[in-house]
Amino acid sequence: MSLDADTIVVGAGIVGAACAHALAASGQRVLVLDDLRGGATAAGMGHLVVMDDNAAELALSSLSLRLWQQWSTQLDSDSAWHPCGTLWLAANAEEMQAAEEKQARLQAQNVACTLVDAVRLQSMEPALRSGLHGALHVQHDAVVYAPNVAQWLLLGPTAPAHLQLRHAKVVAIEEPHVRLADGSVLRAQAVVLANGLHATDLCPDLPIRAKKGQLLITDRYPGTVHHQLVELGYVTSAHHATGPSVAFNVQPRPTGQLLIGSSREFDDTSRTLNFPMLEQMLRRAVDYLPGLRDCNAIRSWTGVRAATPDGLPILGPHPTRAGLWLAVGHEGLGVTTAPASAQILAAQMTGAACPIDPSPYRAERFSQTTLHHAG
Numbered sequence: 001m002s003l004d005a006d007t008i009v010v011g012a013g014i015v016g017a018a019c020a021h022a023l024a025a026s027g028q029r030v031l032v033l034d035d036l037r038g039g040a041t042a043a044g045m046g047h048l049v050v051m052d053d054n055a056a057e058l059a060l061s062s063l064s065l066r067l068w069q070q071w072s073t074q075l076d077s078d079s080a081w082h083p084c085g086t087l088w089l090a091a092n093a094e095e096m097q098a099a100e101e102k103q104a105r106l107q108a109q110n111v112a113c114t115l116v117d118a119v120r121l122q123s124m125e126p127a128l129r130s131g132l133h134g135a136l137h138v139q140h141d142a143v144v145y146a147p148n149v150a151q152w153l154l155l156g157p158t159a160p161a162h163l164q165l166r167h168a169k170v171v172a173i174e175e176p177h178v179r180l181a182d183g184s185v186l187r188a189q190a191v192v193l194a195n196g197l198h199a200t201d202l203c204p205d206l207p208i209r210a211k212k213g214q215l216l217i218t219d220r221y222p223g224t225v226h227h228q229l230v231e232l233g234y235v236t237s238a239h240h241a242t243g244p245s246v247a248f249n250v251q252p253r254p255t256g257q258l259l260i261g262s263s264r265e266f267d268d269t270s271r272t273l274n275f276p277m278l279e280q281m282l283r284r285a286v287d288y289l290p291g292l293r294d295c296n297a298i299r300s301w302t303g304v305r306a307a308t309p310d311g312l313p314i315l316g317p318h319p320t321r322a323g324l325w326l327a328v329g330h331e332g333l334g335v336t337t338a339p340a341s342a343q344i345l346a347a348q349m350t351g352a353a354c355p356i357d358p359s360p361y362r363a364e365r366f367s368q369t370t371l372h373h374a375g
Protein backbone atom coordinates (compact mmCIF):
# COMPACT_ATOMS: atom_id res chain seq x y z
CA MET A 1 0.00 0.00 0.00
CA SER A 2 1.48 3.37 -0.95
CA LEU A 3 2.03 5.94 1.78
CA ASP A 4 1.02 9.60 1.63
CA ALA A 5 4.18 10.55 3.55
CA ASP A 6 6.86 9.04 5.77
CA THR A 7 5.58 11.19 8.64
CA ILE A 8 2.35 13.11 9.10
CA VAL A 9 2.54 16.05 11.52
CA VAL A 10 -0.77 17.21 13.00
CA GLY A 11 -0.57 20.96 13.72
CA ALA A 12 1.26 23.79 11.95
CA GLY A 13 1.92 26.00 14.97
CA ILE A 14 5.54 26.80 15.80
CA VAL A 15 6.15 23.35 17.34
CA GLY A 16 4.61 21.32 14.48
CA ALA A 17 6.39 23.51 11.93
CA ALA A 18 9.76 23.09 13.66
CA CYS A 19 9.29 19.30 13.95
CA ALA A 20 8.24 19.02 10.30
CA HIS A 21 11.23 21.13 9.22
CA ALA A 22 13.67 19.00 11.22
CA LEU A 23 12.22 15.68 9.98
CA ALA A 24 12.17 16.83 6.35
CA ALA A 25 15.75 18.07 6.73
CA SER A 26 16.69 14.51 7.72
CA GLY A 27 15.37 13.30 4.35
CA GLN A 28 11.83 12.24 5.26
CA ARG A 29 8.73 13.03 3.19
CA VAL A 30 6.64 15.05 5.65
CA LEU A 31 3.00 16.09 5.36
CA VAL A 32 1.74 18.74 7.81
CA LEU A 33 -2.01 18.96 8.41
CA ASP A 34 -3.62 21.98 10.03
CA ASP A 35 -7.29 22.85 10.41
CA LEU A 36 -6.65 26.62 10.49
CA ARG A 37 -8.48 27.12 13.78
CA GLY A 38 -5.24 28.69 15.04
CA GLY A 39 -3.55 28.20 18.37
CA ALA A 40 -1.17 29.63 20.93
CA THR A 41 1.48 30.49 18.33
CA ALA A 42 -0.73 33.19 16.87
CA ALA A 43 -1.73 34.52 20.29
CA GLY A 44 1.53 34.57 22.24
CA MET A 45 4.26 37.09 22.95
CA GLY A 46 7.12 35.52 21.04
CA HIS A 47 9.70 36.24 23.73
CA LEU A 48 12.68 33.91 23.27
CA VAL A 49 13.87 33.54 26.82
CA VAL A 50 16.15 31.20 28.73
CA MET A 51 14.10 29.90 31.67
CA ASP A 52 15.58 28.01 34.59
CA ASP A 53 12.82 26.77 36.86
CA ASN A 54 14.55 23.39 36.75
CA ALA A 55 17.54 21.79 35.04
CA ALA A 56 15.47 20.27 32.22
CA GLU A 57 13.83 23.60 31.38
CA LEU A 58 17.23 25.34 31.41
CA ALA A 59 18.79 22.69 29.16
CA LEU A 60 15.90 22.87 26.67
CA SER A 61 15.61 26.65 26.57
CA SER A 62 19.34 27.41 26.46
CA LEU A 63 19.84 24.93 23.60
CA SER A 64 16.86 26.51 21.85
CA LEU A 65 18.31 30.01 22.13
CA ARG A 66 21.50 28.77 20.49
CA LEU A 67 19.41 27.26 17.66
CA TRP A 68 17.41 30.49 17.33
CA GLN A 69 20.71 32.35 16.87
CA GLN A 70 21.44 30.05 13.92
CA TRP A 71 17.95 30.56 12.45
CA SER A 72 18.22 34.32 12.93
CA THR A 73 20.80 34.66 10.17
CA GLN A 74 18.27 33.28 7.66
CA LEU A 75 14.89 34.52 8.95
CA ASP A 76 12.98 36.91 6.71
CA SER A 77 11.98 40.39 7.87
CA ASP A 78 8.35 39.24 8.43
CA SER A 79 9.63 37.11 11.30
CA ALA A 80 10.43 40.37 13.15
CA TRP A 81 13.55 38.96 14.83
CA HIS A 82 14.67 41.53 17.39
CA PRO A 83 17.64 40.63 19.63
CA CYS A 84 16.64 42.97 22.43
CA GLY A 85 17.75 40.79 25.39
CA THR A 86 15.85 40.48 28.66
CA LEU A 87 16.11 42.55 31.83
CA TRP A 88 14.91 40.59 34.84
CA LEU A 89 13.97 43.35 37.26
CA ALA A 90 14.70 43.19 40.98
CA ALA A 91 12.28 45.30 43.01
CA ASN A 92 14.00 44.73 46.36
CA ALA A 93 17.08 43.20 47.99
CA GLU A 94 15.52 39.75 48.09
CA GLU A 95 14.89 39.82 44.34
CA MET A 96 18.45 41.10 43.76
CA GLN A 97 19.63 38.01 45.60
CA ALA A 98 17.40 35.94 43.28
CA ALA A 99 19.03 37.73 40.31
CA GLU A 100 22.48 36.68 41.54
CA GLU A 101 21.37 33.08 41.94
CA LYS A 102 19.79 33.12 38.50
CA GLN A 103 23.01 34.50 37.03
CA ALA A 104 24.99 31.60 38.52
CA ARG A 105 22.57 29.02 37.07
CA LEU A 106 22.56 30.61 33.62
CA GLN A 107 26.32 31.09 33.47
CA ALA A 108 26.78 27.41 34.34
CA GLN A 109 25.03 26.75 30.98
CA ASN A 110 27.20 29.36 29.22
CA VAL A 111 24.29 31.79 28.90
CA ALA A 112 25.70 35.33 28.65
CA CYS A 113 24.25 37.51 31.42
CA THR A 114 25.38 40.35 33.68
CA LEU A 115 24.11 41.94 36.87
CA VAL A 116 23.07 45.56 36.53
CA ASP A 117 22.86 47.94 39.50
CA ALA A 118 20.11 50.51 40.07
CA VAL A 119 22.00 53.40 38.45
CA ARG A 120 22.92 51.44 35.35
CA LEU A 121 19.36 50.08 35.09
CA GLN A 122 17.97 53.62 35.09
CA SER A 123 20.28 54.58 32.23
CA MET A 124 19.39 51.43 30.24
CA GLU A 125 15.63 51.89 30.75
CA PRO A 126 14.83 55.48 31.83
CA ALA A 127 11.07 54.82 31.62
CA LEU A 128 11.18 52.41 34.57
CA ARG A 129 10.06 53.73 37.96
CA SER A 130 12.86 54.76 40.28
CA GLY A 131 13.69 52.71 43.35
CA LEU A 132 14.30 49.36 41.66
CA HIS A 133 17.34 47.54 43.04
CA GLY A 134 18.80 46.39 39.74
CA ALA A 135 18.40 43.61 37.21
CA LEU A 136 19.90 40.61 35.51
CA HIS A 137 20.58 41.36 31.84
CA VAL A 138 20.40 38.26 29.62
CA GLN A 139 22.04 39.43 26.42
CA HIS A 140 21.03 36.89 23.80
CA ASP A 141 17.31 36.58 24.55
CA ALA A 142 15.25 37.96 21.66
CA VAL A 143 11.72 38.37 20.30
CA VAL A 144 10.05 37.18 17.08
CA TYR A 145 6.64 37.18 15.44
CA ALA A 146 6.04 33.45 15.85
CA PRO A 147 3.22 32.82 13.30
CA ASN A 148 5.45 34.15 10.53
CA VAL A 149 8.37 32.02 11.70
CA ALA A 150 6.10 28.95 11.50
CA GLN A 151 5.22 29.94 7.92
CA TRP A 152 8.90 30.49 7.12
CA LEU A 153 9.78 27.03 8.46
CA LEU A 154 7.12 25.37 6.31
CA LEU A 155 7.08 27.49 3.18
CA GLY A 156 10.15 29.74 3.22
CA PRO A 157 13.25 29.40 1.06
CA THR A 158 15.01 27.18 3.61
CA ALA A 159 12.08 24.72 3.88
CA PRO A 160 13.46 21.31 2.92
CA ALA A 161 12.21 19.46 -0.14
CA HIS A 162 9.45 16.89 0.52
CA LEU A 163 7.74 19.13 3.07
CA GLN A 164 4.07 19.73 2.33
CA LEU A 165 1.39 21.69 4.18
CA ARG A 166 -2.29 20.83 3.70
CA HIS A 167 -5.35 22.37 5.30
CA ALA A 168 -7.36 19.55 6.86
CA LYS A 169 -8.90 18.69 10.21
CA VAL A 170 -7.75 15.41 11.74
CA VAL A 171 -10.57 13.70 13.63
CA ALA A 172 -8.82 10.48 14.65
CA ILE A 173 -5.38 8.95 14.77
CA GLU A 174 -5.29 5.30 13.83
CA GLU A 175 -1.55 5.11 14.26
CA PRO A 176 0.33 5.41 12.04
CA HIS A 177 -2.49 6.76 9.87
CA VAL A 178 -4.86 9.68 10.35
CA ARG A 179 -8.55 10.08 9.58
CA LEU A 180 -9.73 13.46 8.29
CA ALA A 181 -13.03 15.23 8.83
CA ASP A 182 -14.11 14.36 5.26
CA GLY A 183 -13.75 10.64 6.11
CA SER A 184 -10.58 10.06 4.11
CA VAL A 185 -7.55 8.33 5.60
CA LEU A 186 -3.93 9.42 5.06
CA ARG A 187 -1.23 6.81 5.53
CA ALA A 188 2.30 7.20 6.89
CA GLN A 189 4.91 5.32 8.88
CA ALA A 190 4.60 7.70 11.79
CA VAL A 191 2.31 10.44 13.09
CA VAL A 192 3.52 13.39 15.18
CA LEU A 193 0.88 14.97 17.38
CA ALA A 194 1.74 18.70 17.60
CA ASN A 195 -1.66 20.32 17.84
CA GLY A 196 -1.18 22.15 21.13
CA LEU A 197 -4.17 22.41 23.41
CA HIS A 198 -6.25 20.21 21.09
CA ALA A 199 -3.94 17.22 21.54
CA THR A 200 -6.40 15.69 23.99
CA ASP A 201 -9.13 15.60 21.28
CA LEU A 202 -7.03 12.98 19.50
CA CYS A 203 -5.17 11.48 22.44
CA PRO A 204 -7.39 11.86 25.51
CA ASP A 205 -4.93 10.32 27.96
CA LEU A 206 -2.47 13.23 27.74
CA PRO A 207 -2.22 15.24 30.98
CA ILE A 208 -2.73 18.67 29.42
CA ARG A 209 -4.51 21.56 31.07
CA ALA A 210 -5.50 24.96 29.69
CA LYS A 211 -3.79 28.10 31.02
CA LYS A 212 -5.35 31.18 29.49
CA GLY A 213 -3.40 34.41 29.07
CA GLN A 214 -4.21 37.99 28.07
CA LEU A 215 -2.07 40.49 26.22
CA LEU A 216 -2.47 44.12 25.25
CA ILE A 217 -0.60 46.10 22.59
CA THR A 218 -0.17 49.87 22.48
CA ASP A 219 0.23 52.40 19.71
CA ARG A 220 3.79 53.15 18.50
CA TYR A 221 6.13 54.75 21.05
CA PRO A 222 9.59 54.06 19.60
CA GLY A 223 12.50 54.30 22.00
CA THR A 224 10.39 54.06 25.18
CA VAL A 225 11.56 50.56 26.13
CA HIS A 226 14.68 48.84 24.81
CA HIS A 227 14.68 45.35 26.33
CA GLN A 228 12.03 42.79 27.19
CA LEU A 229 11.29 43.74 30.79
CA VAL A 230 10.14 41.05 33.21
CA GLU A 231 9.80 41.28 36.97
CA LEU A 232 11.86 38.71 38.83
CA GLY A 233 8.79 38.09 40.91
CA TYR A 234 7.32 36.57 37.68
CA VAL A 235 8.49 33.15 38.67
CA THR A 236 6.67 33.32 41.99
CA SER A 237 3.80 35.60 40.98
CA ALA A 238 2.80 33.88 37.74
CA HIS A 239 4.87 30.98 36.56
CA HIS A 240 4.39 28.77 39.61
CA ALA A 241 1.03 30.06 40.74
CA THR A 242 -1.77 27.54 41.09
CA GLY A 243 -4.55 30.11 40.82
CA PRO A 244 -5.13 33.18 38.62
CA SER A 245 -2.12 35.50 38.57
CA VAL A 246 -0.53 38.43 36.79
CA ALA A 247 3.07 39.57 36.38
CA PHE A 248 4.85 42.54 34.82
CA ASN A 249 6.16 41.60 31.38
CA VAL A 250 6.60 44.21 28.62
CA GLN A 251 8.07 43.72 25.18
CA PRO A 252 9.31 46.42 22.78
CA ARG A 253 8.10 45.42 19.31
CA PRO A 254 10.33 46.41 16.38
CA THR A 255 7.45 48.70 15.32
CA GLY A 256 7.83 50.75 18.51
CA GLN A 257 4.65 49.27 19.99
CA LEU A 258 4.67 47.91 23.53
CA LEU A 259 3.25 44.44 24.08
CA ILE A 260 2.07 44.08 27.66
CA GLY A 261 1.54 40.85 29.60
CA SER A 262 1.03 38.67 31.35
CA SER A 263 -1.75 36.75 33.04
CA ARG A 264 -2.62 33.15 33.80
CA GLU A 265 -5.99 31.50 34.45
CA PHE A 266 -6.45 27.75 34.64
CA ASP A 267 -9.00 25.63 32.76
CA ASP A 268 -10.57 28.52 30.83
CA THR A 269 -10.50 27.96 27.06
CA SER A 270 -12.87 30.80 26.19
CA ARG A 271 -11.55 33.65 24.05
CA THR A 272 -13.34 36.31 26.08
CA LEU A 273 -11.36 38.97 27.92
CA ASN A 274 -11.47 38.93 31.69
CA PHE A 275 -11.61 42.68 32.39
CA PRO A 276 -10.84 42.60 36.13
CA MET A 277 -7.78 40.46 35.34
CA LEU A 278 -6.77 42.82 32.52
CA GLU A 279 -7.07 45.76 34.89
CA GLN A 280 -4.89 43.98 37.46
CA MET A 281 -2.30 43.23 34.77
CA LEU A 282 -2.22 46.83 33.55
CA ARG A 283 -2.00 48.24 37.09
CA ARG A 284 1.09 46.11 37.60
CA ALA A 285 2.55 47.29 34.31
CA VAL A 286 1.94 50.95 35.21
CA ASP A 287 3.56 50.35 38.59
CA TYR A 288 6.84 49.47 36.83
CA LEU A 289 6.45 51.81 33.81
CA PRO A 290 4.46 54.84 35.03
CA GLY A 291 4.47 56.46 31.55
CA LEU A 292 2.23 53.67 30.25
CA ARG A 293 -0.65 55.55 31.82
CA ASP A 294 -0.45 58.02 28.92
CA CYS A 295 -0.14 55.43 26.13
CA ASN A 296 -2.98 54.42 23.81
CA ALA A 297 -3.97 50.77 23.83
CA ILE A 298 -4.85 49.42 20.39
CA ARG A 299 -5.92 45.85 20.98
CA SER A 300 -6.18 43.21 23.68
CA TRP A 301 -6.65 39.49 23.14
CA THR A 302 -6.42 36.10 24.80
CA GLY A 303 -4.62 32.86 24.05
CA VAL A 304 -4.49 29.50 25.76
CA ARG A 305 -1.31 27.68 26.76
CA ALA A 306 -1.25 23.88 26.87
CA ALA A 307 0.29 22.99 30.23
CA THR A 308 1.55 19.66 31.59
CA PRO A 309 1.66 18.99 35.36
CA ASP A 310 5.41 19.68 35.57
CA GLY A 311 5.51 22.51 33.01
CA LEU A 312 7.81 20.62 30.63
CA PRO A 313 6.71 19.56 27.14
CA ILE A 314 6.12 15.94 26.16
CA LEU A 315 8.59 14.92 23.44
CA GLY A 316 8.95 11.35 22.25
CA PRO A 317 6.97 8.20 21.52
CA HIS A 318 3.56 7.59 23.01
CA PRO A 319 4.23 4.89 25.62
CA THR A 320 1.72 2.39 24.23
CA ARG A 321 0.59 3.56 20.78
CA ALA A 322 3.34 2.48 18.38
CA GLY A 323 3.79 4.92 15.51
CA LEU A 324 2.39 7.87 17.45
CA TRP A 325 4.91 10.53 18.52
CA LEU A 326 4.23 13.46 20.83
CA ALA A 327 5.39 17.10 20.65
CA VAL A 328 2.86 18.78 22.93
CA GLY A 329 2.43 20.60 26.24
CA HIS A 330 4.76 23.55 25.63
CA GLU A 331 2.83 25.85 27.96
CA GLY A 332 4.16 29.43 28.03
CA LEU A 333 7.54 28.66 26.46
CA GLY A 334 6.81 26.87 23.19
CA VAL A 335 8.02 29.59 20.86
CA THR A 336 11.35 29.60 22.68
CA THR A 337 11.66 25.83 22.92
CA ALA A 338 10.36 24.81 19.47
CA PRO A 339 13.81 24.39 17.82
CA ALA A 340 15.28 22.16 20.53
CA SER A 341 11.98 20.27 20.89
CA ALA A 342 12.11 19.51 17.18
CA GLN A 343 15.70 18.31 17.36
CA ILE A 344 14.94 16.06 20.32
CA LEU A 345 11.86 14.58 18.67
CA ALA A 346 13.50 14.09 15.26
CA ALA A 347 16.57 12.47 16.84
CA GLN A 348 14.39 9.93 18.65
CA MET A 349 12.39 9.20 15.49
CA THR A 350 15.38 8.81 13.19
CA GLY A 351 17.82 7.19 15.60
CA ALA A 352 20.21 10.16 15.46
CA ALA A 353 22.11 11.34 18.56
CA CYS A 354 19.98 13.54 20.82
CA PRO A 355 21.54 16.96 21.50
CA ILE A 356 20.54 16.72 25.19
CA ASP A 357 19.21 13.94 27.44
CA PRO A 358 15.61 13.36 26.20
CA SER A 359 14.39 11.49 29.30
CA PRO A 360 12.99 14.49 31.28
CA TYR A 361 10.61 15.23 28.39
CA ARG A 362 9.34 11.73 27.63
CA ALA A 363 5.72 10.81 28.27
CA GLU A 364 6.69 7.91 30.53
CA ARG A 365 7.26 10.35 33.39
CA PHE A 366 3.47 10.55 33.71
CA SER A 367 2.65 6.95 32.90
CA GLN A 368 2.28 5.76 36.49
CA THR A 369 -0.57 8.09 37.27
CA THR A 370 -2.17 9.67 34.27
CA LEU A 371 -1.09 8.34 30.92
CA HIS A 372 -2.47 5.10 29.57
CA HIS A 373 -3.94 3.94 26.30
CA ALA A 374 -7.49 5.24 26.40
CA GLY A 375 -8.43 2.75 23.67
Ligand SMILES: Cc1cc2nc3c(=O)[nH]c(=O)nc-3n(C[C@H](O)[C@H](O)[C@H](O)COP(=O)(O)OP(=O)(O)OC[C@H]3O[C@@H](n4cnc5c(N)ncnc54)[C@H](O)[C@@H]3O)c2cc1C
Nearest residue numbers: 013015035038039040041044045047170196213303334336
Ligand atom coordinates in the same frame (compact mmCIF):
# COMPACT_ATOMS: atom_id res chain seq x y z
C1 LIG B 1 -0.74 34.71 26.03
C2 LIG B 1 0.42 33.84 25.68
C3 LIG B 1 1.72 34.33 25.71
C4 LIG B 1 2.78 33.53 25.35
N1 LIG B 1 4.04 34.07 25.34
C5 LIG B 1 5.10 33.30 24.97
C6 LIG B 1 6.42 33.83 24.92
O1 LIG B 1 6.61 35.03 25.14
N2 LIG B 1 7.45 33.00 24.62
C7 LIG B 1 7.26 31.68 24.34
O2 LIG B 1 8.25 30.97 24.11
N3 LIG B 1 6.02 31.14 24.37
C8 LIG B 1 4.95 31.91 24.67
N4 LIG B 1 3.69 31.37 24.72
C9 LIG B 1 3.54 29.94 24.51
C10 LIG B 1 3.59 29.58 23.05
O3 LIG B 1 2.80 30.49 22.29
C11 LIG B 1 3.10 28.13 22.87
O4 LIG B 1 3.79 27.27 23.75
C12 LIG B 1 3.37 27.65 21.45
O5 LIG B 1 2.87 28.59 20.51
C13 LIG B 1 2.72 26.28 21.23
O6 LIG B 1 2.85 25.97 19.87
P1 LIG B 1 2.21 24.65 19.28
O7 LIG B 1 2.68 24.55 17.88
O8 LIG B 1 2.48 23.50 20.21
O9 LIG B 1 0.62 24.84 19.37
P2 LIG B 1 -0.36 25.84 18.61
O10 LIG B 1 0.29 27.11 18.28
O11 LIG B 1 -1.59 25.88 19.47
O12 LIG B 1 -0.68 25.13 17.24
C14 LIG B 1 -1.50 24.00 17.13
C15 LIG B 1 -2.03 23.94 15.71
O13 LIG B 1 -2.75 22.71 15.57
C16 LIG B 1 -3.90 22.95 14.78
N5 LIG B 1 -4.86 21.90 15.11
C17 LIG B 1 -5.46 21.67 16.31
N6 LIG B 1 -6.23 20.58 16.24
C18 LIG B 1 -6.12 20.10 14.97
C19 LIG B 1 -6.71 19.00 14.28
N7 LIG B 1 -7.53 18.15 14.90
N8 LIG B 1 -6.40 18.80 12.97
C20 LIG B 1 -5.55 19.65 12.32
N9 LIG B 1 -4.97 20.71 12.94
C21 LIG B 1 -5.25 20.93 14.25
C22 LIG B 1 -4.34 24.36 15.15
O14 LIG B 1 -5.08 24.97 14.09
C23 LIG B 1 -3.01 25.06 15.37
O15 LIG B 1 -2.56 25.72 14.18
C24 LIG B 1 2.58 32.17 25.01
C25 LIG B 1 1.29 31.67 24.95
C26 LIG B 1 0.21 32.50 25.27
C27 LIG B 1 -1.18 31.94 25.17
